[in-house]
Amino acid sequence: MTTLKHVDVHVEGIVQGVGFRPFVYGLANRLGLAGRVRNDVNGVFIEVEGALSGVEEFLTALEREAPSLSEIERVTVVSGEPAGHDGFTIAASDPSGLRRALVSADSATCDDCLRELADPADRRHRYPFINCTNCGPRFTIVRGVPYDRPLTTMAGFGMCAACAAEYHDPGDRRYHAQPTCCPACGPRLRLHDARGAELCGDPITGCVTLLRAGRVVAVKGLGGFHLAVPAAHEQAAATLRGRKHRADKPFAVMAADLAQARRLCAIDTAAAELLTSRARPIVLLPRLPDAPVAPSVAPGNRNLGIMLPYTPLHHLLLAELAEPLVLTSGNVCDEPIAHEDADALARLGGIADAFLLHDRAIHVRADDSVVRPAAGQVSVLRRARGYAPEPLALRSPARRPVLACGAELKSTFCLLRGRRAFISQHIGDLENYETLRSFVEGIDHYCGLFDIRPEIVAHDLHPDYLSTKHAREIRGADLVGVQHHHAHIASCLADNGDAGPVIGVAFDGLGYGADGTLWGGEFLRADLTSYERLAHLAPVPMPGGSAAIRQPWRMAAAYLRDDHPGLDVARRNAPHWADVLALAAGGINSPMTSSAGRLFDAVSALLGIRDKITYEGQAAIELEQHADPAETGTYPTAVRDGDVLTLDGSDLVRAAAADLAAGVATPVIAGRFHNGVTDAIVGTCRTLRERTGLTGVALSGGVFQNELLLERTTGRLREAGFRVLRHVRVPPNDGGISLGQAAVAAARDLM
Structure with missing residues (x-):
């Protein structure tokens, strides 16, 4: 006698809009099982019953053979009494309840659709909007969940008879493909x-x-x-x-x-x-x-x-x-x-x-993502189309929902519920109304799409960031301020599923420090709840404040002071050189900063690479491009002892200036400078390991977009016996700040 088995199966993850229901339908029929499958606000719900061996094979194959675009997070199986289903069906979606279903990122056109696109005999030949369950628009056209056509920007395009037949045929790869269409009924x-x-x-x-x-x-x-x-x-x-x-x-x-x-x-x-x-x-x-x-x-x-x-x-x-x-x-x-x-x-x-x-509307704007392969890993420099809004899984679940508002530049926000961190697509620099409007609208859309009502709002400590101001305008939630560089390291920890503590090396352009000064060359003892500043680059003045960011030669002047007055950088900027030196010496409109980014700016200007910039980080980027990667020479950096170590970045600038005066080629100098920064990082981490016993190092901040510096620093740290964490899934720049803020806020809420 055949033993009958009935199970209710709930599949969570990216399982809507990726052909999961027709896959389940085909699998159940292949195994001779009865039941039904439907979408709901949590994912996909399946009732399946039949011979015990068939049900067991079904449960195994459910994960093993899942569609390529799906990402299963969790499968919950509950046994029950057979319900007497007659065959296997695909039921209507259930939109009731708290929405937890995930939305797939937009996916590139699949090979099957490309073959149809190129086939003169196919009815979709040269049709620019061809798609199926395995490819096409997802996040950018979704207005809500469950992921069904009425809740997308395809709602206004009624399907012709041929498309409707495909859409309702469980054996067709366009079965319930929500954007499905053709020249007769689709966008033009x-x-x-x-x-x-x-x-x-x-x-x-x-x-x-x-x-x-x-x-x-x-x-x-x-x-x-x-x-x-x-x-x-x-x-x-x-x-x-x-x-x-x-x-x-x-x-x-x-x-x-x-x-x-x-x-x-x-x-x-x-x-x-x-x-x-x-x-x-x-x-x-x-x-x-x-x-x-x-x-x-x-x-x-x-x-x-x-x-x-x-x-x-x-x-x-x-x-x-x-x-x-x-x-x-x-x-x-x-x-x-x-x-x-x-x-x-x-x-x-x-x-x-x-x-x-x-005439197919784009509901959510999404820039192209930017990545770089690096020593067997991937560095994500801008996370947007193709990746957002798919969540990152955190090590520990949040007790309450969190909204993290991110930083000012390369803005993203992050919504956290349970273990799922929904990081927005890249939005841009919050420096004008249009970008701020996109930021605010994006938060509202994500909150509605994933049914999240934040009870905690995390923000940067900088009082003038528009993201901070927006956070403070939100009512009914607990505010949590997170120091900029702690958020960088927490982002790296969350990216790697690590709780810390680690030695966190946060090198970037600028961030508001706990003491009110501008940090940016930081060594922290950090975990997800707290940090301690262990070492940093020696502060130097930024003559003219933000003007020193736009004009890196000012940072060269600040580092060189009155030394090497005959250098070309001084001659090129002679009309203003003395005035800038006076600003720096007098501390007038010259905030002090420990920024590693400004150190790279100074050397870039010193070598005649970039005196003025037209985009953020340009001087440092071009310095890396200029460096001879084969150069093995280096420059030393003095470290002043104390409760907090201080690294004298001016040693690097002066050594570069001396080589320049001696006629050394600028690519060689740029290479030696990079090697000197690497040596300074590794040497400081060695000293901090002796003081703290920590053997893990997390590298974060925009400076670590520099491939030459990142690869050399990572390699040298590993040779020295450190466990090195670097960004893989989110950017090391300020685009990853929101994830770090969310992770910190959630961890503190558990204390």
């Missing part, structure tokens, strides 16, 4: 001139014709608008740079496929996997000397940011253009990316010569 592509008038003809062909003529085209993508020109067209790239007011910051380049990308950059297996992943991020890679890319695309940079097409529209454009394409964010410098048609026409009208538009 159109090409407009700069005044907004629609142009006749095929939009793809018309767009490519304009691009080949050197025109700038605004292209509506998945999470917002891009500005496009051919990557090899110097005049077009220079025109785009001028109109966008983006003097130097590199543009990203989209290649049609790996073969085309390999003509631009050195691509190893790890890089290829990143480029072809479903997230399709921008990947920073070494540029080939003969890469067919215009000088204005990435001036003075030996890397290129490369990505591959991730929408059908991109594939069609790249195939017809037959050459790589610059695709940079559709905005004016420092503004958020445009994502609505009317806003794009208004804001980009002075930049773009034409607009490639469509």
